[in-house]
Amino acid sequence: MRDNPAGFTGGIPENYDRHLGPVLFADYARDLAGRIAGDRPARLLETASGTGIVTRALRDAIPGAHITATDLNPPMLDVARAKFRTGEQIDFKVADAGALPFADGSFDAAACQFGVMFFTDKDRSYREVHRVLRPGGRYVFSVWDAHSRNAFAASVAGLIKEHFPTDTPPFYEIPFGYHRIDPIKDSLEAAGFTAIRVNVLPIDKVVEDIAGFSRGLVFGNPLIDQIKARGGIAPEAFRAEAEAALRRSFGSPARTRLQAILVEAQKPAG
Numbered sequence: 001m002r003d004n005p006a007g008f009t010g011g012i013p014e015n016y017d018r019h020l021g022p023v024l025f026a027d028y029a030r031d032l033a034g035r036i037a038g039d040r041p042a043r044l045l046e047t048a049s050g051t052g053i054v055t056r057a058l059r060d061a062i063p064g065a066h067i068t069a070t071d072l073n074p075p076m077l078d079v080a081r082a083k084f085r086t087g088e089q090i091d092f093k094v095a096d097a098g099a100l101p102f103a104d105g106s107f108d109a110a111a112c113q114f115g116v117m118f119f120t121d122k123d124r125s126y127r128e129v130h131r132v133l134r135p136g137g138r139y140v141f142s143v144w145d146a147h148s149r150n151a152f153a154a155s156v157a158g159l160i161k162e163h164f165p166t167d168t169p170p171f172y173e174i175p176f177g178y179h180r181i182d183p184i185k186d187s188l189e190a191a192g193f194t195a196i197r198v199n200v201l202p203i204d205k206v207v208e209d210i211a212g213f214s215r216g217l218v219f220g221n222p223l224i225d226q227i228k229a230r231g232g233i234a235p236e237a238f239r240a241e242a243e244a245a246l247r248r249s250f251g252s253p254a255r256t257r258l259q260a261i262l263v264e265a266q267k268p269a270g
């Protein structure tokens, strides 16, 4: 599929994990794991686990739980697997969040960090999590807030538009394009969830390795394939321009605010 926003394959997983992980995902992963740890789940499902950044935080925060970590893309899970020793009780499984290969009521809790935006049928994904949770089980997930609340993303999106005013690579619209709270709540309620709580989570981030961050922003997600498909600028030249834009906007080291939206919901008990 051209411009597949869910195509985290090839060299993307390594660049994602190394260059985006510490800046964009590690802090939020610890926060999410802490929220789930309070429930003391024995059987925990993670969807869109990617390279295992959240999985590692969940394992560390909830030592006794059996964790099933799933993702659509096997190359992301290959990077994740390498973060665990044998005996750490993680089952890795390739699975589409819209068609979970688990029996009804299999899990006490479910987690998903920055994955829902990529699910083609989000309502179906909520129904699937609801189905595989036991009554009383909780689903905790996060999405990114808008470009206007994540200036680093707006900066890259602006550069993309400058280089590709027509046939613009659409990737950067996807992860930052699913942040309206009421439609999310409506979808969760339609799937059967209750006790929905929403928190907006800003983080003021200092980025020392701006070259690395720019590498992650260009080579660590499907934008790289969308640039290559169009041609006209070498990916490395585009990355260098992204680095310069980040330095101009945010200084060196770069200081920028990230903002996520964290959603907690429950399957009614009994």
Ligand SMILES: C[S@@+](CC[C@H](N)C(=O)[O-])C[C@H]1O[C@@H](n2cnc3c(N)ncnc32)[C@H](O)[C@@H]1O
Binding pocket: 006, 008, 025, 029, 047, 048, 049, 050, 051, 052, 053, 054, 070, 071, 072, 073, 076, 095, 096, 097, 098, 112, 113, 114, 115, 118, 119, 120
């Ligand atoms: C931005 S990454 C988030 C990874 C991880 N949760 C983290 O916080 O680092 C998005 C992930 O969603 C996965 N993904 C996209 N569509 C999916 C689907 N339909 N089902 C399961 N995973 C999917 C991608 O393969 C990718 O690993």
